[in-house]
Structure formats: C-alpha cells, structure tokens
Amino acid sequence: MTAAAVPWRLVCSACGQERSADGLPGVCEGCGAPYLVRYDRLPAKGAVTLESRDTSMWRYRAWLPILAAESPITLGEGGTALLPLPRIGSRHGFSDLWVKDEGTNPTGSFKARGLAAAVTRAVRAGARRFVLPTAGNAGVALAAYAARAGAVARVYAPRTTPATILTQIRSYGAELVLLDGHIGDCGVAARRDAGETGAVDLSTLREPYRIEGKKTLGLELAEHLDWRLPDVIIYPTGGGTGLIGMWKVFRELEQGGWVTGRAPRLFTVQAEGCAPVVQAFARGAERCATWPDPKTVAAGLRVPGPLGDRLMLQALRETGGGAIAVSDGALSAAARELQTLEGIDAAPEGGAALAAAIALRDGGAIRATEKIVLFNTGAGWLYRA
Numbered sequence: 001m002t003a004a005a006v007p008w009r010l011v012c013s014a015c016g017q018e019r020s021a022d023g024l025p026g027v028c029e030g031c032g033a034p035y036l037v038r039y040d041r042l043p044a045k046g047a048v049t050l051e052s053r054d055t056s057m058w059r060y061r062a063w064l065p066i067l068a069a070e071s072p073i074t075l076g077e078g079g080t081a082l083l084p085l086p087r088i089g090s091r092h093g094f095s096d097l098w099v100k101d102e103g104t105n106p107t108g109s110f111k112a113r114g115l116a117a118a119v120t121r122a123v124r125a126g127a128r129r130f131v132l133p134t135a136g137n138a139g140v141a142l143a144a145y146a147a148r149a150g151a152v153a154r155v156y157a158p159r160t161t162p163a164t165i166l167t168q169i170r171s172y173g174a175e176l177v178l179l180d181g182h183i184g185d186c187g188v189a190a191r192r193d194a195g196e197t198g199a200v201d202l203s204t205l206r207e208p209y210r211i212e213g214k215k216t217l218g219l220e221l222a223e224h225l226d227w228r229l230p231d232v233i234i235y236p237t238g239g240g241t242g243l244i245g246m247w248k249v250f251r252e253l254e255q256g257g258w259v260t261g262r263a264p265r266l267f268t269v270q271a272e273g274c275a276p277v278v279q280a281f282a283r284g285a286e287r288c289a290t291w292p293d294p295k296t297v298a299a300g301l302r303v304p305g306p307l308g309d310r311l312m313l314q315a316l317r318e319t320g321g322g323a324i325a326v327s328d329g330a331l332s333a334a335a336r337e338l339q340t341l342e343g344i345d346a347a348p349e350g351g352a353a354l355a356a357a358i359a360l361r362d363g364g365a366i367r368a369t370e371k372i373v374l375f376n377t378g379a380g381w382l383y384r385a
Contacts, residue, residue, distance in 0.1 A: 008065055010035040010208055013311055021065070024125050024200055026207055027307075034205040034308060036248065037065055037212055045257040050223070055079035057113055057216035063252060065121055065212050073120045073149045075106035077113050078216050082224040082373070087341040092358055096371040098230070099353075100221060101344055103379030107144045107168070109137035109300075109347070110217065110377045114241055115202065117213030119145040122200050128152065129199040133186030135238060136165040136299040137378050142202060143174035154193060156186035161299055162383045182294050183238075184304050204239035205307045215245030215252075221373065222250075222259055229264050231370035232321075234356050236349035236377055237268040237277055238303035240312040247315035264373075266321040267365070268312065269356035271296035271328060274304060277312055281323035286310055297328045298348035300377060322365055330355040335380060347383060350376025 006021045014033030019025065027034055043062040051059050057078025058064070066072055082100050089097040102110035115138065122130070129152045132142045139155040146153035153174040157166065158181060169176050179186055187203055194201040204210065222229060229250065235243045243266060253259045268277050274294035280287065290305035306312065316323055328348075335351025338344045346354075353374035360366045 006067070007040045008037050009040070011038045024122060024127060024207070026201065027205075034311070035208040037208050039252075042252050042256045057116070057213065057220070060216055060219045063215070063219060063249065064117065065209055070120075070124065072116065073123060073145060074116055075112065075144060075148060077106050077116045078220065080104050080220070082221065083342070083344065085342055088337055088354065091337075091341070092361075093368045094357070094361070094372065095369050097357070097374070098372065099338070099342075099344060099350070099374045099376050100217065101376050102217075103345055103347060103350070103376055107137070107140045108379040108382050109141065110214065110242060110375075111137040111141035112144075113213040113216055114138075114210030115141040115145045115213070118202050118207055118209040119149050119151070121209045122202070122207070123149045123151060127200040129197065130154070130202050131190045131193045131197070131199040132156070132202045133183050133190040134161070135183045135302050136161050137382065138204070139174070139176070140165060140168045140172070140382075143169045143172035146174065147172045154199065156189045156193070158182055158186060158302075163385050165299070165382050168382070182302055182304055184290070203307075204241055211241045211245045211248065214242045215249035217242055217375070218246035218249040219253075221246075222253055227259050228261065229259055230373045231264060232267065232366050232372040233264045233375070234267045234269055234353045234360070234372065235375050236298070236301060236352045237270055237312065238300045239306050240268075240277070240308040242375070242377070243268060243315060244308055244311045247319070263319055265366075266315055266319045267356065267360060268316060268321075268323040269352045270323070270325050271298050271301045271331065271352065272325045273328065274302050275325040276304060276306065277309065278323040278325045280309065280313055281316060286313060288313075298331060298352055299383070300347070300349045301352065322360070324356050324359055326352055326355040326359060330359075334358075338376065339380060344376060345380040346376045347378035347380050349378060350374070350380075
C-alpha cells in the first residue's frame with residue numbers, strides 16, 4: 001500500500017501532525033495521541049449508490065478505509081436493527097425511544113465492527129500476529145477476525161472477565177492470558193508483548209482503523225432514519241471509540257450534504273464504580289484522571305484511563321451533550337426491562353443506557369418527547385455463566 005494509491009491520510013488528533021497510511025501505524029510519533037483517518041474526498045449525496053444486496057457495514061465502503069479492488073475480512077458485521085421501545089417508553093413516559101441493538105453482531109457485540117476494519121487494514125499491510133487487551137468483547141472479536149484472516153491472536157484479559165466471554169475467546173483459537181487487575185494492566189502487558197514479539201497492538205485508539213469500523217454505527221443510524229439524525233444519543237462508554245466514531249462520521253455526513261439540521265446531543269453513560277469521563281466532564285477538564293480500583297458488573301465500562309478521553313470530552317461538549325454515571329443496581333434492572341418488556345437481550349452496558357435516559361430525563365437534560373436512541377452494545381448471554 002503506497003501513499004499515492006491510498007485516498008486517505010492520518011492526522012494526529014492532538015498536534016495535527018500528518019503522515020501517510022503506509023505500513024502499520026500506531027499512535028502519533030510526535031505526541032503519542034491517536035491518529036484519525038482523513039479522506040481526500042468525502043462522498044457527496046447523490047454521487048454514491050449503496051449496494052442493496054450488502055447488508056453489512058461494508059455497504060458504506062465509500063466512507064471506509066478500503067480500496068476499490070479490495071475485499072474486507074468480514075463475518076457479516078453491521079446491519080443491526082434500530083428498534084422502537086413502545087412498552088418501556090410507555091412505562092417511563094418517553095414518546096420516541098429507540099435502541100440500536102448491537103448484540104446481534106458476529107461475536108455478540110459492536111466490537112465486531114472495529115476489529116473487522118482494523119484486521120482488514122493490518123493484514124493488507126502484512127500483519128500476521130495480533131495482540132490486544134480486553135475488558136471482554138473486544139477479545140472475542142479479535143479472536144474471531146484473526147481466525148478469519150488466518151492470523152495469530154493473543155488476548156490479555158482480567159481474571160474477573162465474565163466466564164462465557166473467556167470461553168468464547170478460547171473457542172476461536174486465540175491464546176488467552178489472564179491477569180489480576182483491570183484492562184489498564186492488560187494494556188501494559190499487551191504493549192510489552194507487541195514490543196517483544198512484533199505483534200500488532202490493536203488496543204483501542206492505538207491504531208487508527210477500529211474507529212472507522214465503529215463509525216458505521218452512525219452511518220446505519222442515519223440511513224435507518226432517512227438521513228435525519230435523532231435529537232439525543234445515549235452511549236455506554238468504556239474506551240469510547242463508538243462515541244468518537246459517530247461524532248466523526250456525523251461531521252463527514254454533514255460535509256457531504258447527506259444530513260441536515262443539528263447533530264445529535266451525545267451523552268456518555270458510565271458505571272458509578274468506574275466513571276473517569278463523567279468526573280472529567282463535571283470538572284471541566286480536558287483529560288481524565290485514571291479511576292482508582294474500577295468496579296462494575298458491566299465489564300465493558302471497566303476502563304479506568306481511556307486513551308480517547310480528550311476526544312470524547314470534546315465530542316460531548318461540542319454537541320451540547322453530557323456525561324452521567326448510574327449504579328450497578330440501576331443498570332442491571334434496566335437491562336432486565338429491555339429483556340422482559342421488549343425481548344432485547346441487553347448486556348449490562350445496554351441497561352446502563354436505559355437507566356441513563358431515565359435519569360437524564362428526570363434531571364432535565366433531555367426531554368421525554370425528543371427522539372432518543374440508546375445503544376445496547378452487546379448481547380446479554382455473554383455475561384451469563
């Protein structure tokens with residue numbers, strides 16, 4: 001892959017340094033911040049026809065880092081449903097409440113999107129070995145997509161990760177290393193492993209392409225709603241790539257004339273036992289302080305020091321959104337409501353989004369009459385032994 005052949009480049013999200021997309025880029029060589037993909041040309045409305053036979057996220061390849069002649073490494077990720085929540089809405093007084101159900105993805109979570117894009121680009125650049133720290137779902141996704149690519153994967157996970165998730169990682173043939181501690185400790189081990197073995201580190205925002213896969217959440221949402229965006233998005237946030245990706249693609253859609261009107265107000269929800277973004281937002285800080293001793297039943301929210309903190313906080317403030325923490329009791333009860341009232345097998349993180357909607361409405365940050373989209377980022381079955 002040469003710079004001349006690739007219609008995108010990488011721009012540091014902090015210092016603005018640019019580089020070509022050659023090789024296997026990590027974080028910015030100058031300041032250590034994440035790179036973001038910038039395209040030489042964005043698709044204009046009317047100039048792109050979406051492939052009707054492709055229901056995966058790759059129907060949006062005009063917005064993605066893939067060349068015309070390339071085939072992605074795919075398991076059919078994306079194309080998940082946007083579902084109304086009439087009974088929950090009636091119970092809690094919402095008139096236009098929806099959920100984007102990511103639990104129906106291959107491997108059972110939204111992580112399939114990001115890892116499909118990251119593995120596709122890395123394999124095309126010559127990678128054959130990957131390493132990743134995980135709070136759970138990313139490890140399952142890497143294991144599956146590495147197997148699909150004929151590559152080797154090693155996953156570092158906390159011992160407290162739900163047992164079903166650990167079983168799934170092993171089932172795809174990845175090497176699983178369990179550590180005491182949290183995902184931050186696993187991240188240190190993964191970076192050391194990458195340095196020693198030459199494996200490509202696919203940690204959140206330590207390469208630029210997972211976020212491109214995750215931004216298809218926003219593309220699908222826009223198409224679902226006939227290219228009119230909702231008023232509010234409530235997103236359960238650990239590492240934050242999905243939130244940042246949607247914020248990025250909504251601006252790309254605006255530039256291409258695909259959507260009109262105001263961008264959605266983005267709200268982060270975290271668990272009370274691990275809420276670094278909520279704390280930083282409340283303090284008016286630009287970065288998060290690392291959360292000591294993170295604890296929550298929502299394994300995907302147990303991220304004490306996200307690398308994308310500055311970008312998340314910028315997205316929340318720029319869109320007029322906010323950040324809120326909910327208790328484990330509240331998110332578990334809300335996940336149960338999604339399951340029993342609407343038939344949606346919500347993960348604890350999906351329950352957190354519903355619990356946040358109720359709390360934000362009660363606090364006056366959102367109105368019950370607005371079009372509100374919650375994200376259920378994974379399947380509940382992954383959390384049950």
